[in-house]
Each structure stands twice: as C-alpha cells, then as structure tokens.
Amino acid sequence: MAVAIAAARVWRPNRGLSQAALLLLWRPGARGLARSHPHRQQQQFSSLDDKPQFPGASAEFIDKLEFIQPNVISGIPIYRVMDRQGQIINPSEDPHLPKEKVLKLYKSMTLLNTMDRILYESQRQGRISFYMTNYGEEGTHVGSAAALDNTDLVFGQYREAGVLMYRDYPLELFMAQCYGNISDLGKGRQMPVHYGCKERHFVTISSPLATQIPQGEDACPGPCTHADQCHTPVQASALLPPFWSSPLLTTLSSPAAVGAAYAAKRANANRVVICYFGEGAASEGDAHAGFNFAATLECPIIFFCRNNGYAISTPTSEQYRGDGIAARGPGYGIMSIRVDGNDVFAVYNATREARRRAVAENQPFLIEAMTYRIGHHSTSDDSSAYRSVDEVNYWDKQDHPISRLRHYLLSQGWWDEEQEKAWRKQSRKKVMEAFEQAERKPKPNPNLLFSDVYQEMPAQLRKQQESLARHLQTYGEHYPLEHFDK
Numbered sequence: 001m002a003v004a005i006a007a008a009r010v011w012r013p014n015r016g017l018s019q020a021a022l023l024l025l026w027r028p029g030a031r032g033l034a035r036s037h038p039h040r041q042q043q044q045f046s047s048l049d050d051k052p053q054f055p056g057a058s059a060e061f062i063d064k065l066e067f068i069q070p071n072v073i074s075g076i077p078i079y080r081v082m083d084r085q086g087q088i089i090n091p092s093e094d095p096h097l098p099k100e101k102v103l104k105l106y107k108s109m110t111l112l113n114t115m116d117r118i119l120y121e122s123q124r125q126g127r128i129s130f131y132m133t134n135y136g137e138e139g140t141h142v143g144s145a146a147a148l149d150n151t152d153l154v155f156g157q158y159r160e161a162g163v164l165m166y167r168d169y170p171l172e173l174f175m176a177q178c179y180g181n182i183s184d185l186g187k188g189r190q191m192p193v194h195y196g197c198k199e200r201h202f203v204t205i206s207s208p209l210a211t212q213i214p215q216g217e218d219a220c221p222g223p224c225t226h227a228d229q230c231h232t233p234v235q236a237s238a239l240l241p242p243f244w245s246s247p248l249l250t251t252l253s254s255p256a257a258v259g260a261a262y263a264a265k266r267a268n269a270n271r272v273v274i275c276y277f278g279e280g281a282a283s284e285g286d287a288h289a290g291f292n293f294a295a296t297l298e299c300p301i302i303f304f305c306r307n308n309g310y311a312i313s314t315p316t317s318e319q320y321r322g323d324g325i326a327a328r329g330p331g332y333g334i335m336s337i338r339v340d341g342n343d344v345f346a347v348y349n350a351t352r353e354a355r356r357r358a359v360a361e362n363q364p365f366l367i368e369a370m371t372y373r374i375g376h377h378s379t380s381d382d383s384s385a386y387r388s389v390d391e392v393n394y395w396d397k398q399d400h401p402i403s404r405l406r407h408y409l410l411s412q413g414w415w416d417e418e419q420e421k422a423w424r425k426q427s428r429k430k431v432m433e434a435f436e437q438a439e440r441k442p443k444p445n446p447n448l449l450f451s452d453v454y455q456e457m458p459a460q461l462r463k464q465q466e467s468l469a470r471h472l473q474t475y476g477e478h479y480p481l482e483h484f485d486k
Contacts, residue, residue, distance in 0.1 A: 076326050078370055080340035081349060084399055086407025088345075095345055095352075097146075099414050105146060105344055106409060107423065108166045109138035109402050114427045115161075115171065116375070118435055119178055123192075123379045127439065128178050130192045134159055136342075136374035139401030140306050142166045143347030144367075148274060148355060153264070154202045155212040155257040155275040158193055159306065163276075167200045171430060175438035182485050187452070188444040203256070210281040212256050213290035213303070258290050261299035265362050272358045274302040274351075279368075280311020282325050288332075294364035295333040302354050303334070303366045306341065308373035313386045326368035334366045341369030342401040372399070443484045446472070 052061055081093045088094045097105075116133040123131040134141065141162025148154075154163055161174070172183065177195050180188035185196060186204065196204025206212065257275035264271050281287060282305060294301050305325045309316055322328070329336030335357075339346045347369055354365035372395040376383045383392070409415035450457065450465045457465075472479065 070322055076323055076336075076338045076368075078338050078340050079346050079350060080343045081345035082343050082404060082408060084404060086404050086409075086411055088408075093345075093349065095349055097345075097348070099412075101146065102405070102409065102412075103414065104166070105142050106402070106405050106415070107427075108142045108145075108162060109344075109405065110423065111171075111427045111431070112138055112141070112162045112165045113402060114424070115165075115174060115431050118428075118431050119175075119192075120375075120379065122178075122435070128192050130379055131178065132159055132193050132378045133375035134161055136372045136395055136400060137306055137308055138162050139344040139405070140304070140341040140347055140369045140371055143344040144274065144302075144304055144351040144369075147348045147351035149271060151201055152271050152355070153260055153273045154200075155260075155273065156195075156202065156205055157209070157212065157277045157281060157306075158205050158207070159278070160276045161193065161195065164195055164197060164200060164202055167197075167202070169195070169197055169200055169202075171434035172437060173197070175434045176441070179438040179441070180443060181438055181441035182444050183438070183441055184444070187448045189449070210277060210284035210286035210290075213275055213277060213281075213284075213286050214256065214258050214293055258293045258297070258299055258301060261294065261301035261364075262297050265298070265300055270359055272300045272302055272355050274304055274355075276304045276306065278311065279305055279307040279316060279325050280314065280319060282328070283311070283319055291328070291332040291334060291364075291366070298362045299364055300358040300362055301364045302351065302358060303364065304351070305366070305368045306371060307368050308341075308371050310373055310377070310383075310387070312377045312381060313383070315386075324368055324370075326366060329366040334364050336366040336368070338368045338370060341371030342399055342404060344401055344405050371401075374400075445485045 052059060081088060081090070081095070083089055112134055116131075116135060119128065119131050120133050122128050137159060141160055142165070145163040145166035150167065154160070156163065164174075173185065174195065176183035177186060177190070178192040180186075180190075180192075182188075184190075186194070190204070191207065194205040194207070196202055203212070257273050261273040263269075264273065275290070277287065291303065293299070294303070307316070307325055311319055316324075324338065326336045326338040335354075337350050337354075339350045341347060347367075350367050354367060357363070358365055374392055374396050406415065406420070446468065447465065449468075450461055454461065472481065
C-alpha cells in the first residue's frame with residue numbers, strides 16, 4: 001500500500017523520530033488515507049450539495065464496496081534513541097541531557113530497584129502484607145518524569161513508584177506507606193504501594209483499574225479552591241472548573257485525570273496531567289470514556305500506557321486483536337506514538353514533546369511504551385505458571401533499561417565500575433535505614449479509621465466508632481494494641 005510505504009518512510013526506526021515525524025506521531029483522521037487509496041474511485045461532484053453532509057464524519061463518497069482492514073499499516077513502528085548497547089542511533093535524536101540529569105535518571109532507577117528487592121523480601125517474610133515490584137519498567141517511570149514539570153499532575157495506576165522516586169519522594173515515606181505506620185500520609189488506610197503526595201502533585205493510587213482515567217468517586221463536602229492540596233482520589237473535586245464546584249455536583253461526580261486536565265485548560269494553568277495505566281487497564285470501559293472525553297474537550301493530558309506484555313497472567317495475544325494501544329488513539333482523534341520503553345531517552349523525548357504540544361495546543365496525546373514486566377504481577381502472583389524462565393531471563397539480561405543506560409554512562413566516561421560498587425552499597429544502606437525506621441514506628445490510632453471522610457461525622461459512623469471502642473475495651477487483650485499509637 002502507498003500509505004504503508006509512506007508511513008514507513010516517516011517512522012523508519014533507525015532514523016529516530018525526525019522533525020517531520022515528531023508527534024505528527026500517528027495523525028488522527030482517515031481523510032488522507034481515503035485520498036491515497038489506489039483502488040477507491042471517489043465520485044466527482046459538480047456542487048457542494050452533492051458532497052457528503054453527514055455530521056458524524058468527514059469523508060468522501062466511493063462507489064465500491066470495501067471494508068477497512070484492521071491494520072492500515074503493518075504495525076506502528078517503535079521509536080527509540082539508543083540501541084541495547086547504549087549507543088545513540090541517530091545523533092539528531094540525542095536529547096543531550098547534562099551529566100547530572102543522566103546520573104539522576106540512573107540513580108533513581110537503581111534506587112527503586114534496590115527498594116523493590118528489599119520490600120519484596122520483607123513481604124515474603126511476613127513483615128508487610130503486599131507488594132508490587134517495578135522490575136524492567138523503571139525506564140518508563142523516570143524517563144517520563146524527567147520530561148515533566150514538577151507541578152504537572154500525576155495520576156498513576158500502581159506501578160509508577162519511579163515517578164515519585166525521581167521527584168525526590170523520601171524513602172522513609174515509601175516505607176511508611178507500605179508498613180502503614182504513623183508516618184504514613186494515608187494514615188494506614190491503604191494497601192501497600194498505594195502512594196500519594198500532594199507536595200509532589202502525585203494523586204493517591206486507588207486499586208480499581210482505569211478509574212483514574214475518566215472519573216473517580218468523590219466525597220468532598222463542598223467547594224474547594226486549593227487544587228494543589230488534593231492528594232487523595234476523594235478530594236479530586238478541587239480540580240473541577242469553578243462552575244462545577246457546587247456541593248451537589250462535586251458529590252455526584254468528580255472527573256479525575258481528564259477532568260483535572262480540563263480544569264487546567266480552563267484556568268490557563270500552563271500544566272499538563274499525565275495518566276499512567278497498563279495495556280490491561282486499556283481494556284476497561286473507563287479508558288475508552290477517558291480517551292473520548294479528552295479528545296472532545298481538547299484537554300492537555302498525556303495518556304501513558306505501559307505495555308509490559310501481561311495483564312496479570314493474560315498475555316497481550318489474548319487481550320486484543322488490533323495493533324496494540326497506540327492504534328486506538330487516531331480513532332478517538334488523539335495524537336499517538338509508540339516508543340521503546342526500555343530506552344529512557346526515547347521515553348524522555350516523546351513525553352517532553354507531548355507535554356510541550358499538549359500545553360501549547362490544548363490537546364491530548366497517547367504514548368504507548370513497549371516494555372516487559374520482569375517481576376511477578378504482585379506478591380499474590382506466581383508468573384512461572386504462565387511464562388517461561390527463559391523468556392524472563394532474556395529481558396532481564398539482554399534488554400533491561402538499567403543496563404542500557406549504564407552502557408551509555410560508561411561510554412560517555414561518566415561512570416565506572418568503582419562508582420557502581422560504591423553506589424550499590426550506598427543505596428542499599430539508605431533503603432535499609434528507612435526500612436528499619438519504618439518497622440520501629442507504631443501503627444496509627446484505630447480511631448483514625450473514622451476521620452477525614454466527612455466534614456461532620458454522621459450519626460451512623462459515630463455509632464460504629466463507639467461500638468469499636470466498647471469492643472476493644474472488652475476484648476482488647478486479643479488484639480496487638482501495643483503496636484498502635486495511643
């Protein structure tokens with residue numbers, strides 16, 4: 001097909017993302033395809049009245065019965081900057097990041113990797129109840145985080161701890177959240193790895209898949225004008241535009257990622273919202289609703305899909321028949337691109353350009369980062385039941401984002417083996433110190449179970465609080481109350 005040939009010329013992987021192709025990405029709309037199709041005979045019209053006037057689409061009439069093929073081109077190419085040995089493929093695509101920034105990328109990824117190993121083992125020892133590692137996906141986290149402004153609002157799914165790590169979230173707070181101790185910002189109410197931080201503009205994780213994309217539950221008691229102070233899903237109503245901020249409307253619905261982006265647009269806030277999710281979450285109806293809302297409302301949002309090959313135990317071959325997630329963007333009118341998620345520079349370039357244009361043009365962007373989940377889905381999963389050890393070892397040994405960036409650093413003379421050994425020792429010490437500190441701290445007072453939901457506690461909730469107090473007074477010796485804050 002002429003279209004496929006033209007597309008291949010624009011997206012040729014070994015040329016990187018050229019100036020002409022950069023977030024031309026995959027241009028939404030099929031009018032160009034229709035005009036380029038060699039077999040279609042478009043009817044000629046002598047007047048405007050003879051042309052199609054349907055309000056639902058912009059197209060031309062044709063006189064031949066023909067169904068559109070699922071894949072217009074033979075696979076959307078994967079944009080990359082570095083090869084697996086850390087060598088820059090096309091010098092014009094090199095982001096030319098300073099040494100200090102590249103070292104921060106590397107140290108953020110390796111520190112996250114060290115924290116993952118220690119917390120994973122702590123769950124296996126029964127010290128915490130649950131954990132999810134980020135093995136193999138570190139490049140998608142820090143590459144995108146480095147391309148954002150620190151005030152850009154982040155809606156994560158549950159495997160984006162590296163974004164917070166890059167934004168200098170303290171190890172002590174990572175540990176406090178996983179242990180649910182008195183230093184936990186969520187006061188021990190959330191499962192481990194459900195982080196949130198209002199100072200770093202990272203909205204608290206909620207477990208249900210894809211709910212962060214279009215909308216979230218809301219229990220805000222009324223209008224709120226402090227958007228940047230909201231760090232839990234139930235407080236996201238503060239991000240609504242002013243005319244939606246009545247007590248009634250904020251109680252009924254609260255658009256989350258897309259709604260926040262719409263509010264930023266209306267406020268001319270010069271910021272974007274980035275919403276992370278996996279390819280499995282993209283199968284949820286909320287994802288489709290979010291894409292459509294963002295496109296029709298022209299919201300400055302980046303949809304960032306981590307396509308890691310598996311939705312828990314379901315491989316991508318059983319999740320969809322189309323060409324991945326990036327192929328869905330044009331159907332909604334969203335600019336889209338597919339990148340090598342193990343190439344931190346490719347992720348950085350794509351996110352940086354998407355951010356620039358999202359703010360300048362008030363439109364959404366979809367980035368599909370191709371990567372691989374090396375670890376189990378969570379500590380509740382045994383991935384050996386559905387994939388081979390050889391498959392996992394290939395990605396761990398041959399195409400890991402950390403080793404790729406290390407190769408780059410070594411080739412630049414910015415890193416050596418002695419520095420590597422010293423950093424590994426130092427990073428483990430830092431994680432272990434935070435770990436031991438978290439274990440020593442007590443759990444939050446049980447009465448905090450009932451606070452921070454209603455401005456004024458309703459009678460029914462007060463009855464439950466009193467019932468718990470009586471129960472603990474009578475049967476307290478059966479509970480480890482000595483581990484809780486008084």
